[in-house]
Amino acid sequence: MTGTQLHQGRTTEENQYARVVPEDGNPVSLAAVADVYERRSSFEWRGLGEIDASGLKIRPKYRAFVAEKSSACAAARAPAPWPNQKAAPAVRS
Numbered sequence: 660m661t662g663t664q665l666h667q668g669r670t671t672e673e674n675q676y677a678r679v680v681p682e683d684g685n686p687v688s689l690a691a692v693a694d695v696y697e698r699r700s701s702f703e704w705r706g707l708g709e710i711d712a713s714g715l716k717i718r719p720k721y722r723a724f725v726a727e728k729s730s731a732c733a734a735a736r737a738p739a740p741w742p743n744q745k746a747a748p749a750v751r752s
Contacts, residue, residue: 695721 664670695718702714717725 694718 660673660675664673696715697718698712699714699716701709701711703709704713
């Protein structure tokens with residue numbers, strides 16, 4: 660790619676992602692994501708608030724890996740960045 664540009668006397672950015680990943684994505688990766696995650700009915704995004712169908716959650720068979728539910732993570736909430744906004748979930752170290 661860069662060799663061709665150099666030979667042609669040009670410099671530009673070229674996205675070569677499509678050369679490696681098919682239009683429909685990587686089927687193995689998509690299957691792994693579908694196996695582990697499912698859509699949330701809604702999610703509370705920091706700075707945006709709650710948005711319907713905008714996040715993923717770990718499926719029940721993988722719940723042992725959910726950091727939010729781990730005893731190592733606190734149920735503390737971070738302060739909201741603006742007045743009159745709900746606080747966002749947070750973890751403490």
